[in-house]
Amino acid sequence: MGSLPTTSPNFVEANSGMKNGDMRTSFHRQDSEATLHLRTEQTNRRFWDEDENNWEIRLTRNIPLTIDVKSAVGNLDLDLSELKVTELQMEIDAGNYIVNMPSSAGTTRAYINADIANIEVTIPEGVAAKLKVDTDLSAFEVDESRFPKKGDYYISPDFESAENRVELEIDCDIGRV
Structure with missing residues (x-):
């Protein structure tokens, strides 16, 4: 996890490499607050697959x-x-x-x-x-x-x-x- 460039208009950028599953996202906004949930749902996960399951997440540095x-x-x-x-x-x-x-x-x-x-x-x-x-x-x-x-x-x-x-x-x- 790291930061986006200050000029980025995005709140978050995320990439995932999941061998046995997908990244699931949900976003909710209420007034001036927002909540972003990132999670995985995996099937048939084996411990030796861990190196092949990764996320790269970059967040805004502006708020x-x-x-x-x-x-x-x-x-x-x-x-x-x-x-x-x-x-x-x-x-x-x-x-x-x-x-x-x-x-x-x-x-x-x-x-x-x-x-x-x-x-x-x-x-x-x-x-x-x-x-x-x-x-x-x-x-x-x-x-x-x-x-x-x-x-x-x-x-x-x-x-x-x-x-x-x-x-x-x-x-x-x-x-x-």
């Missing part, structure tokens, strides 16, 4: 976005760095996930809940963060020179005054964060 990701099994690369994501919710069963947080969205609130996963989150330089992590049986690594531990949180010294900041909570049962 604030709320993103909700639900993934059973897979590999996901979310490049939100150029998007105005104000909320991110991820519910993950298993897989490998890379998330590059927004660089200039104001305040972004994010929650990642994973059962068995490897999760890599990058907070761009110049963006402050407040991190809370519950890792159960997971390995965890954070740059404590940038996000020193204070109580239950890892927090940037300038978090309260930062123009761009991320409030991130991760709950990962088994894996690496």
